[in-house]
Amino acid sequence: MKTAIKVIGVLQKAGFDAYMVGGAVRDFLLGKTPHDIDVASSASPQEVKSLFKRTVDTGIEHGTVLVLVDGEGIEVTTFRTEGDYSDNRRPDSVEFVQSLDEDLKRRDFTINAMAMTENLDIIDPFGGRDDLDNRLIRAVGDPDARFQEDALRMLRAVRFSGQLDFVIDRETLDSIQRHAELIKEIAVERLKAEIDKILVNSFTDKSMAYLSDTRLTDFLPAGNLFKVDWSLYHSSGKAVFGWIYLLHKSNRPFADIRDYRFSNDDKRLIQKSLEVASLDFWDQWTFYQYSTEQLEMAARITGKRLDPAEAKEQLPIQTKSDLAASGRELMEWSGSKSGPWLKEWLEKLEKLVVYGELKNDKELIKDWFVNEYHRHA
Incomplete structure (x- = not known):
């Protein structure tokens, strides 16, 4: 200031x-x-x-x-x-x-x-x-004129309701309901920016209730998905978690919200988090396959009480590059050229090491591999 x-x-x-x-x-x-x-x-x-x-x-x-x-x-x-x-x-x-x-x-x-x-x-x-004293969101002057000027203001009213824990003035709310269809004129990037802010505020369930009551859900891309139960939603501080929650609750794939134009990183995070959330059982291989962030997001939406970062830290290896033997050495020990077999055997080794059934030691891995490879050749 x-x-x-x-x-x-x-x-x-x-x-x-x-x-x-x-x-x-x-x-x-x-x-x-x-x-x-x-x-x-x-x-x-x-x-x-x-x-x-x-x-x-x-x-x-x-x-x-x-x-x-x-x-x-x-x-x-x-x-x-x-x-x-x-x-x-x-x-x-x-x-x-x-x-x-x-x-x-x-x-x-x-x-x-x-x-x-x-x-x-x-x-x-x-x-x-x-x-402010009355905790009220009210349009300046004529609400019809304000929303006809910029239809995004309707979504901003909904966002402020949850951000501030305020109610929307009756006249303002009625005007949003009358003009809800105008939201279709707004660029999807602007829509997503406002929705992202709704997903990180303290009272997302309040905003989502207004989103439905105002009929804005009828005209937003994938609008019906926002009608899931938000009463148990608690923001992680990251908007992407809200999108994961929405899809998980409605049991829908990422394709249903792709109109919102997510970055490649967020798209992968959403898809992978949903994938791991759908698993009935998590073990060492689960913690190995997915990133800490993907596991954290999935744990939040499924209610699992665990520390993914700690679980990953306890693994013998974190990535394939930590494996004491490389693909080149497997080819050397087997006398075979590269091919689909190599990926299969590397994954077998990864699993054995991750589950603690084989120590991550080059000589021990060589002994196991040479014996098993030639036995199955």
Whole structure:
């Protein structure tokens, strides 16, 4: 906050109005440490750039400049109002204005439409402070207009309900129900970003109940899957766990949610975690085959009380490369060329070593292999 106040001071000294705005003000009033503090100012982007040595044009067409001060980045956005949202996603035009009230009027919810001075005085033209006290999520002004401007705001309302443990105002909720179909206009990347935030908040079950009640599930990709029972869900702090939970509870494959465009790493984590969760029995070979993270995710959704990291640490080997004998040595000892047989015998050796039936010693492995290979040749 000190850095944001310093930035405000520079802007004010140059004759401009400047305030902290948005989620940082909300969090400050809730007694939380604000992060990613944004500043709104009457200064134009070019005027902001002229006042600071280091800036980055992060969204200059919308009036936003990232100011770098004391090793921190503070986004400074010019007071603005927005034109029509013909695609329900982004404004057709942006107009810079000199009025803070005009700027706050365009924001989504009253709890996010407050400003704070450098002296920590609150400017609250839409009753956001009362809504914070009443634990209420309410659209600024006409909710129909807010959601027609940007349909993602409907999903943000649902997210905030679980993030803050607030209820959604009745008029706002009714408007979401009326406009739920507009969510189809939103890019899947933006949808996933909001859903990911729902999956790591403290009251995911509350958000998921609203997701269903608002009919948003009818229009989201794989929307019906979100209707599983979330009452026993406890976030791991990683959104990917929520997706694993959802698929496990509904007994559905990863293919059902692939429209959300997961990274290859997350895709593999989801698939492998579901795979190990489906196993009736876990033993040393299970701990050897799967990564610690895959095992941890599977243990959480199946209720297994164990420490996968500790279980893996107790194994004689962690990977095939730890095996005291290599594929090349097996070919040398057998006198055979590479082929499908090699993979089969390496796995036999891995299992024997992992189960503790054969010590991971090259000479002992050689003796066992030479005897068994030629006996079966």
